[in-house]
Amino acid sequence: MLMTCALSQGQAQSIQELKVQGGYSDQPLSFILMDLGIRYQLTFVYQKSDVQGITFDRPFGRKPLGLAMKLFLANTDLDFKLVEPRTVLVFKKEEAPEIEVPEAPKREPTQFNFTVSGQVRDLDSGESLPYARVRVVGGSQQTLTNVDGYFTLFNLPADTSLLEASYVGRQKKYFRLEPGMAFEKLQILMDNPAYAMEAVLIEGEKEEQLIRASTGISRISVSPDVLNSLPSFGEKDIFRSLQLLPGVSGTNESSSGLYVRGGTPDQNLILFDGFTVYHVDHLFGFFSAFNAQAVKDVQLSKGGFEAKYGGRLSSVVELTGKDGNTQEFNAGAGLSLLSANAFVESPFAGGKGSFFVAGRRSFQSDFYTNLFDAFTSTNPNGTEGGQSGFAGPGGRFGQLQTQPNTYFYDLNAKLSYQPSPKDKLSLSFYNGQDNLDNSRELNNLAFAGGPFGANANFSFNSDNTDLSNWGNWGGSGKWSRKWSERFYSNALLSYSNYFSQRDRRNETSIVREDTTIERTNGTYENNDLKDISFKLDNELKLSAYNQLDFGLQSTYNDIQYEFTQNDTLSLINRADQGYTHALYLQDRHIFFKKLSLTAGLRATYYQPTDSIYLEPRLAATYQLTPRLRLKGAWGTYNQFATRIVREDIQQGSRDFWLLADGERVPTGFAEHRILGLSYETPVWLFDVEAYTKNYDGLSEYTTRLATTGRGPDRTLAYDELFYTGTGQARGVEVLLQKKTGKLTGWLGYTLSEVKYDFEAFGDEPFFANQDQTHELKIVANYKWRAWDFAATFVYATGRPYTAPTGYYELELLDGTTSSFFEISDKNALRLPNYHRADLSATYQFDLGAAPTKLGLSLFNLYNRQNVWYNEYEVIEGELLETQISLLGFTPSLFLSISLH
Numbered sequence: 001m002l003m004t005c006a007l008s009q010g011q012a013q014s015i016q017e018l019k020v021q022g023g024y025s026d027q028p029l030s031f032i033l034m035d036l037g038i039r040y041q042l043t044f045v046y047q048k049s050d051v052q053g054i055t056f057d058r059p060f061g062r063k064p065l066g067l068a069m070k071l072f073l074a075n076t077d078l079d080f081k082l083v084e085p086r087t088v089l090v091f092k093k094e095e096a097p098e099i100e101v102p103e104a105p106k107r108e109p110t111q112f113n114f115t116v117s118g119q120v121r122d123l124d125s126g127e128s129l130p131y132a133r134v135r136v137v138g139g140s141q142q143t144l145t146n147v148d149g150y151f152t153l154f155n156l157p158a159d160t161s162l163l164e165a166s167y168v169g170r171q172k173k174y175f176r177l178e179p180g181m182a183f184e185k186l187q188i189l190m191d192n193p194a195y196a197m198e199a200v201l202i203e204g205e206k207e208e209q210l211i212r213a214s215t216g217i218s219r220i221s222v223s224p225d226v227l228n229s230l231p232s233f234g235e236k237d238i239f240r241s242l243q244l245l246p247g248v249s250g251t252n253e254s255s256s257g258l259y260v261r262g263g264t265p266d267q268n269l270i271l272f273d274g275f276t277v278y279h280v281d282h283l284f285g286f287f288s289a290f291n292a293q294a295v296k297d298v299q300l301s302k303g304g305f306e307a308k309y310g311g312r313l314s315s316v317v318e319l320t321g322k323d324g325n326t327q328e329f330n331a332g333a334g335l336s337l338l339s340a341n342a343f344v345e346s347p348f349a350g351g352k353g354s355f356f357v358a359g360r361r362s363f364q365s366d367f368y369t370n371l372f373d374a375f376t377s378t379n380p381n382g383t384e385g386g387q388s389g390f391a392g393p394g395g396r397f398g399q400l401q402t403q404p405n406t407y408f409y410d411l412n413a414k415l416s417y418q419p420s421p422k423d424k425l426s427l428s429f430y431n432g433q434d435n436l437d438n439s440r441e442l443n444n445l446a447f448a449g450g451p452f453g454a455n456a457n458f459s460f461n462s463d464n465t466d467l468s469n470w471g472n473w474g475g476s477g478k479w480s481r482k483w484s485e486r487f488y489s490n491a492l493l494s495y496s497n498y499f500s501q502r503d504r505r506n507e508t509s510i511v512r513e514d515t516t517i518e519r520t521n522g523t524y525e526n527n528d529l530k531d532i533s534f535k536l537d538n539e540l541k542l543s544a545y546n547q548l549d550f551g552l553q554s555t556y557n558d559i560q561y562e563f564t565q566n567d568t569l570s571l572i573n574r575a576d577q578g579y580t581h582a583l584y585l586q587d588r589h590i591f592f593k594k595l596s597l598t599a600g601l602r603a604t605y606y607q608p609t610d611s612i613y614l615e616p617r618l619a620a621t622y623q624l625t626p627r628l629r630l631k632g633a634w635g636t637y638n639q640f641a642t643r644i645v646r647e648d649i650q651q652g653s654r655d656f657w658l659l660a661d662g663e664r665v666p667t668g669f670a671e672h673r674i675l676g677l678s679y680e681t682p683v684w685l686f687d688v689e690a691y692t693k694n695y696d697g698l699s700e701y702t703t704r705l706a707t708t709g710r711g712p713d714r715t716l717a718y719d720e721l722f723y724t725g726t727g728q729a730r731g732v733e734v735l736l737q738k739k740t741g742k743l744t745g746w747l748g749y750t751l752s753e754v755k756y757d758f759e760a761f762g763d764e765p766f767f768a769n770q771d772q773t774h775e776l777k778i779v780a781n782y783k784w785r786a787w788d789f790a791a792t793f794v795y796a797t798g799r800p801y802t803a804p805t806g807y808y809e810l811e812l813l814d815g816t817t818s819s820f821f822e823i824s825d826k827n828a829l830r831l832p833n834y835h836r837a838d839l840s841a842t843y844q845f846d847l848g849a850a851p852t853k854l855g856l857s858l859f860n861l862y863n864r865q866n867v868w869y870n871e872y873e874v875i876e877g878e879l880l881e882t883q884i885s886l887l888g889f890t891p892s893l894f895l896s897i898s899l900h
Helices: 029-040 065-072 224-229 238-242 366-375
Strands: 002-005 019-028 043-047 055-064 078-083 087-092 114-122 133-136 142-144 150-156 162-166 173-176 186-190 219-222 268-272 295-301 315-321 330-336 339-348 353-362 387-392 395-401 405-420 423-437 440-448 457-482 487-512 515-543 546-565 569-591 595-606 611-623 628-639 641-644 656-659 668-680 684-708 715-738 743-758 774-784 787-796 804-811 817-823 834-847 850-859 867-875 878-885 890-898
Touching: 019 029, 019 065, 029 043, 029 055, 029 065, 055 065, 065 078, 133 150, 142 150, 150 515, 162 186, 173 186, 219 238, 224 238, 224 295, 224 787, 238 295, 515 656, 546 656, 569 656, 595 628, 641 684, 684 743, 804 878
Parallel strands: 043 087, 114 186, 268 315
Antiparallel strands: 002 043, 019 055, 078 087, 114 150, 133 142, 133 162, 162 173, 219 295, 295 315, 330 339, 330 890, 339 353, 353 405, 387 395, 405 423, 423 457, 440 457, 457 487, 487 515, 515 546, 546 569, 569 595, 595 611, 611 628, 628 668, 641 656, 668 684, 684 715, 715 743, 743 774, 774 787, 787 834, 804 817, 834 850, 850 890, 867 878
C-alpha cells in the first residue's frame, strides 16, 4: 500500500538545505516520518509494508535532512531520495521506485548571454568558502571564488542553466537557475563533509578528497576540516599534512617548517588572514603554531606564484581563519594526550556578524614529556631533565633530579561583520607561545676532606636560571567591498611580532670557614621582529575571458637581536630597520577558450639598499583535450628578510632574522622555471611537473670568538662571518590522486637535487643540507559507515652531512694535549635512508545530541629508527660515532565534541 504524507509546499527553502532536529524513544519509523512531515512541511512517499517493524531510539542534533534519513535507515534494507519540491522517497534498496513524483514546473528561459554573481557559503555555519570552483554544467564558463567566497560568471547561456560548485572536502553542489532570480546576489550553500549524503537530487560524482591539486600551476588546496582522519603524533597539524605532498619534504620530524622544492623554511611566505607569520613551530618544531580548529582554508603555492605575493624565494602558504557561525551559537572542545582545546562561535546583529574564538594549551603529561625528552636528546646524565651534581674521587657528593617545566599555547579570535551585501569587515587576532623553565638549584652541600684536603671544610650553593620563551603575536583588520559585479577590493592593515628570549645564568657561592666566594656568569639572548604592513588588492573583471589584478603593499620591519654575556659584555647587538614598498599589476586572459595566459609585474623599492627590484612573472595553461592540460610558469623573486639558523636543539629555537643590507648580507634572488601536464577524470588525477630554481645571494652565517687589543685593553668579542653564494634546485614531481569514492588518497614521488656553490667552501658545488634525491609518499583514506581509516607511508633517501674522517692530537703550550678532527668535504656523506608508516582510525558518533569524534593514531608503526644526526667523540684513541634517532613508535588518542 502506497503511503503519502503530503503537506503544504509553502516554504521556499530547498530540501537539500533543510535541517531537522529531534529525538525519538523507540518510535516506529512511520510515526517519525509523519512527525517530520508535520513539523517541516515535507511529503514522504513509501510503501507501508516497507517500514513495518522498523523503530528508531536515539536523539540527534540539528542535522541536514539527508543525514537524519541515513540515521533512521541505518542497518535496514531501505534507501531514500530527496526530490524537489520538498519530497522524500523511501524504497527498498536495489529497487527503483515505481511511483511518479510531480516534478518542479519547467520554465522556458527568458534571458540569454547574461552575468550572474554571488557567494559560496557553508550550509551548516554560513561561512564563506574561499577558492571554491563554480562552473556551468555543459558549458565552458567557470571561475574560482575569491578569499571572501564571491564569484562572477559571464556569458551564461540561459537563465535556466545548471551551476556546479565544488570545494575541497565538500560534496559537489548543483544549483539550478530560474527566471526571476536575483542573479547579482546568488547564495550557493555547500554541505559540510560530515553531512555528505548518498542520495542526491542530481546523480554525480562526490568530491570529498583531502586536497585539490588541480586549481592551478603548482597550487594545492587543503581542507583543514577533514585532516582529523590523517595519522599524527598527538595533534592534528596542518603543516605536517602539507609535508605529505610531493615537492614538500616529509622527513623533517625535527621541524614543522616546510622545505618546498629545495627551499628552506624562511623562504616561504606564511600568511594568516593577511598578516605574515615568521615562526611556525611549537615544541622546538615538533608541531606547527597553527590550531587546525581555527583554520577554514589552506592554499599552498609551491612555485611560480602570482605577482601579488613577494618577499620570498620558495613558496606561499595562505591560511584563512574561520569567521564564525552566522546561523546559530556553537561551541566545542577537544582533548588529546598532548593538549586541550576549545572553541566558541556565534552570530550577532541578526546574522550580519559573527565571531570565533579558539584556544589550545598543552599539559605536561607523560606523552608530552616523552616527546620533549626525545626531541631535546635528554638523558639521565644531561642537564635537560636529567641530573646535576658535584663529583670527586670518592663518588658524587651531591645529586639533584630535575624536570623542566614546559608548555605551549595558542589563541585565535576573529570578528566579522557584513553591514551590507557589498561590504565585509573583519578583525583577526593570533597569539602563540612556548615557555620552558629548566632552572634548578643545588644548595647546602657540605664537604669535608677528600680531594680538597684533610682539613678542608666548605659548603657549596648553585642557583641555575634557564628560562626560554618564543612565539608570535599577530593581527589584521580588513575591509572588503564588492563595488560591482566586475570590481572587487580589499584593504588590509596588519601587525606581526616574532619574539625569542633565552636567559641562562649561574650563581655559585662557596663558603670556606670565614671566606665566601661568589661567582656569576651567564648569557642573555633576545630576538624581536616587528612587521607593520598595509595592503590594497583589487580585482577587475574586464570580460568573461579577461581579469586584471593590481594593488600596492607597504611594510616596515624592525628587527632587534641582542646577545650578552654576564649582563655587561655585549657579544652581538644588531638593530635592523627598513621600509619595503611594492606595486603589482597582473592580467589574466583566456584565448580561444583553451589557452589561459597570466602575465604580471611586481616592482619593489627596498629602502636599506635604496634600490628598485623588478620581478616579471608569466604563467600559461593550454587545454589540449577536455581532460589533458599542458602548463608552465616562469618568474623572478627577491627576498629581503632572512632567517639565520643557529642549530642548537638543547637551547631551543636559536634562529634569528635580519634584513639584507646589500653588502655583507645581499638580497636573495630566485628564478623559477616550471613545465608540466595533468590528466584529470571525474575519479583520477595524474599530474607531473618539472622545475628549476636558480638562486643568487644565498647566505651562510657563523660566529667565532676573537680577541682585540693587547694587555689591559684586550677584549673578547664575537666576530660575525657571512659567506655568500649561488645555488640551484631542480626536480620532477609526480602525483597520482584518487579523488572520489570510499577509498581516496594519493601517491606522490619527487626526484630532486639541490646544490650550493660557495667560494669559501671550495671550488666545487656541494649538496645542500636539505637535498634528497628520492622521496615517495603514499596516503590512503577509507570511509566505512561512521569510521574513517587512514594510512601513510614515507620513504626518502638520506640527507647529506659533513663529518669527521679522522683526528690528530697536538701538544698545547701548557703541556697538555688536545684532539682535533679532520673534516670531510662539505656535505660529502649521506645519512641512512628514511622510511616510516603511520595508521589512524576515527569514529564519528553523537554523544546525546552532540557530534563527537574519537580517534586513535599510530605513528611510526614498525618503530623504524630513523637517524636524526650523528655525534662524534674520541675515547681511548678511537673516533666513535653515535647515531641520534628520531621518534619511534608513538600511539596517541584524541576526542572532540561540539554542539552542532
